[in-house]
Amino acid sequence: MARDTAVTRQKLLGAARQEFAALGVAGARVDRIAELAGVNKERVYGHFGSKEGLFAATVSAAMDELAEEVGKPGDDIAAWVGSVYDFHRERPELLRLLLWEALSCGGGELPGEQRRAEGYALKVDVLAGRLGVEPGPRAAVVLLSLIGLAAWPNAVPQLTRLILDSRLESADSAEVVRGVVVELATGLVKGVHETGTAE
Known part of the structure; x- marks a missing residue:
């Protein structure tokens, strides 16, 4: 169960990175992110609370990736x-x-x-x-x-x-x-x- 939750979270972060990078917070759509991730839209709110919470988590994950690599x-x-x-x-x-x-x-x-x-x-x-x-x-x-x-x-x-x-x-x-x-x-x-x- 914990593994499925982690996988879903990673899928959402990956999809959100594409959507937010292209359209920003105002232009991004939670339903498109969920569809791209292949999960139910309610999972976004369950994991991140809001679109803004997902954006913050997406930026944080990308910054962590930079820190790890560089x-x-x-x-x-x-x-x-x-x-x-x-x-x-x-x-x-x-x-x-x-x-x-x-x-x-x-x-x-x-x-x-x-x-x-x-x-x-x-x-x-x-x-x-x-x-x-x-x-x-x-x-x-x-x-x-x-x-x-x-x-x-x-x-x-x-x-x-x-x-x-x-x-x-x-x-x-x-x-x-x-x-x-x-x-x-x-x-x-x-x-x-x-x-x-x-x-």
Whole structure:
């Protein structure tokens, strides 16, 4: 019975990821999610309470997947940034979910915000240690900037296409973007490390 419940929950989360990534919270339909998952619509409410509860669980599951696959910054921070870029390129749903979340939640508190904030605080501490700087606001902005470098080209693929397509002949734009993102991350990390050790 517990296994069936877990399987149903996973099916619903998978279906919800597709629906919410495409249509956001307002546009998603619980009956379509249930149909895609192959379960009764009432199961959504039984497992998640509401469409908003399902959306929060979907974002949380996608964030957990990113954390498991990419982890925290290691010794080679630029390589970590490359891994974040690869994750978002291969699975752009998380970025879409985060953009929809920003639109629907505005500046209000997010579901599971404390847990997510703690995860980022840990990443800031690890990054600060790797850079040899204090784990304060400066290190937090560096983490935000590194994530932005890795995520932005995949969050707005239309902008990436508009800027790059006329400048590329046969090269794969994703390879070019990834290479420059890692190069910029390397320079940023080097600059922060040098500035931090000089203070």
